[in-house]
Amino acid sequence: MxxxxxxxxxxxxxxxxxxxxxxxxxxxxxxxxxxxxxxxxxxxxxxxxxxxxxxxxxxxxNFIWFVQVRGFVIYLKMGLLFALYVLPEYALIWLILIITISGVISHAPSSIRYYSFIHGRKVTSLKDTKG
Structure with missing residues (x-):
């Protein structure tokens, strides 16, 4: 693979x-x-x-990125950017949420950032998906 x-x-x-x-x-x-x-x-x-x-x-x-919390956070931030486009009157709220989410996830322990929703545990590479 x-x-x-x-x-x-x-x-x-x-x-x-x-x-x-x-x-x-x-x-x-x-x-x-x-x-x-x-x-x-x-x-x-x-x-x-x-x-x-x-x-x-x-x-x-690293394809596993797509199912890790760090990948999910990107999907979430992209959704907030879409919200900014649809509801620009709330721009500051959407942007503050993006900053907050980014700050929290970038400083979160690796056990959170690399948690895989599919595997139910920390997974850092495709090698970790076995067993």
Whole structure:
């Protein structure tokens, strides 16, 4: 069974750090846009492109990501972004929820982040799914 479409490579960690940094800069701009009610689409573009890059890198590096809490949190945040699009009058609430969820999950123990809903336990790779 193939374990990943994107195997580990030199510089992968720094690529993730760079994408995450761009994502934070973009999201800060999106939040400022919501606070000031001044459209600045370039921040949305930075946030979306860096977010999709992070998602692709994580998901394609370890397929188990799709059923872990950390993957589910991304689905949840994407749902909140959709809510922002549908109900923009609540933009600050949706954005604060996204920040809160992101902060909690990024600092949660690995037993929570890597918990698999399918397996009912912490699973960090496809090798852990046996037994």
């Amino acid at each position: 193939k374990k990943a479409l994107i195997p580990d490579f030199t510089g992968k960690r720094w690529l993730k750090i760079g994408l995450r940094t761009l994502h934070l800069i973009g999201f800060a701009g999106v939040f400022a846009t919501a606070l000031n009610e001044v459209p600045q689409p370039e921040f949305w573009l930075i946030t979306i492109v860096s977010g999709l890059g992070l998602l692709a890198l994580e998901a394609m590096s």
